[in-house]
Amino acid sequence: MNTPENRAAGADPAPPDGRNDAEPLSAEPVQRCGLIAIVGKPNVGKSTLLNALVGQKISITSRKAQTTRHRITGIRTLTNEQGGGTQFVFVDTPGFQTKHSAALNKSLNKTVLGAIDGVDLILFVVEAGSFTLGDAKVLSLLRAGTPAILVANKLDTVHRRAEVAPWLRDMQERHPFAEFVPMSAKQPKDVRRLLQICERYLPEQPWWYSDDELTDRSEKFLASEVVREKLFRLTGDELPYTSTVVIDQFKEEKSRAHGRMVRIAATIVVERDGHKAMVIGEKGERLKRIGTEARQELEKLMDCKVFIELWVKVRSGWADDEARVRSFGYE
Numbered sequence: 001m002n003t004p005e006n007r008a009a010g011a012d013p014a015p016p017d018g019r020n021d022a023e024p025l026s027a028e029p030v031q032r033c034g035l036i037a038i039v040g041k042p043n044v045g046k047s048t049l050l051n052a053l054v055g056q057k058i059s060i061t062s063r064k065a066q067t068t069r070h071r072i073t074g075i076r077t078l079t080n081e082q083g084g085g086t087q088f089v090f091v092d093t094p095g096f097q098t099k100h101s102a103a104l105n106k107s108l109n110k111t112v113l114g115a116i117d118g119v120d121l122i123l124f125v126v127e128a129g130s131f132t133l134g135d136a137k138v139l140s141l142l143r144a145g146t147p148a149i150l151v152a153n154k155l156d157t158v159h160r161r162a163e164v165a166p167w168l169r170d171m172q173e174r175h176p177f178a179e180f181v182p183m184s185a186k187q188p189k190d191v192r193r194l195l196q197i198c199e200r201y202l203p204e205q206p207w208w209y210s211d212d213e214l215t216d217r218s219e220k221f222l223a224s225e226v227v228r229e230k231l232f233r234l235t236g237d238e239l240p241y242t243s244t245v246v247i248d249q250f251k252e253e254k255s256r257a258h259g260r261m262v263r264i265a266a267t268i269v270v271e272r273d274g275h276k277a278m279v280i281g282e283k284g285e286r287l288k289r290i291g292t293e294a295r296q297e298l299e300k301l302m303d304c305k306v307f308i309e310l311w312v313k314v315r316s317g318w319a320d321d322e323a324r325v326r327s328f329g330y331e
């Protein structure tokens with residue numbers, strides 16, 4: 001075997017081309033690549049962080065807790081001058097629910113556990129200076145074998161910075177974190193630093209995706225996410241998080257006027273008649289706005305003309321019905 005030991009002992013024959021064996025063969029560019037899970041209780045800023053790390057909007061964000069329901073991957077590839085570099089493959093997870101035990105929440109918790117299994121690195125996101133029961137529940141899912149970095153997010157909202165140091169010491173007692181990164185997901189400088197830190201934990205191996213890929217999610221999935229984001233943004237805090245969006249049709253067409261064109265029909269599923277009225281709004285104004293804003297954003301994301309048709313349906317109790325939760329696309 002060509003180990004450093006037997007080479008030193010002279011057991012290894014010289015390479016046939018007469019090269020000095022100590023010289024590197026060629027400057028093979030080094031590629032690193034690995035999976036990073038972003039976990040944390042609802043509303044700590046996981047989606048904001050993922051989008052900042054990926055450098056483009058991939059996961060939806062909203063002021064309302066519990067908007068992220070699926071495992072979403074975002075990909076960031078940083079190349080260096082030698083042609084090597086690092087590919088970060090991120091896994092976003094739903095906020096870990098502690099209050100409800102309905103089928104939907106069981107599915108969410110399973111997704112969190114599935115997401116952290118087999119990753120190279122975990123980013124455990126909390127709000128700087130705070131640690132609640134919800135954080136503790138998520139932390140209890142982390143296994144000792146996988147390195148975890150404590151991301152103390154929303155540092156910009158902490159007015160008394162002096163209190164962060166004792167809080168960090170306290171966090172050190174709670175889990176053997178590999179590093180502590182107080183930061184703000186909204187600060188590009190902080191996000192760049194976090195990427196540099198993450199890089200060290202990823203193994204040397206060839207990239208899995210081409211260097212311009214941002215996500216392995218389908219455009220159909222992105223469409224449902226964008227409609228859902230607009231739905232929650234435009235209904236404020238009135239609409240319960242059990243409302244969801246189902247894509248009934250996603251059809252690509254060629255058009256002479258626009259080149260590529262996508263036709264989308266989607267149904268917003270709500271629990272009660274009152275919620276339906278809320279989504280539709282006076283004279284259909286709100287539903288129209290949800291459709292317009294979703295269309296504009298999807299046209300930018302998919303770089304083509306989009307037609308979107310929205311419906312609202314009432315299905316009471318769907319979040320408690322396991323079969324139905326599955327039929328809406330939550331495993």
Ligand SMILES: Nc1nc2c(ncn2[C@@H]2O[C@H](COP(=O)(O)OP(=O)(O)OP(=O)(O)O)[C@@H](O)[C@H]2O)c(=O)[nH]1
Pocket residue numbers: 040041042043044045046047048049060061062063064065066067068093094095096153154155156157183184185186187
């Ligand atoms: N001030 C401040 N606000 C932040 C920061 N990061 C995220 N936020 C805000 O926190 C809120 C929640 O952010 P999200 O990214 O949706 O949180 P999440 O953890 O993905 O939430 P779920 O989808 O409910 O699990 C949004 O209003 C963000 O704009 C930060 O660094 N500073």
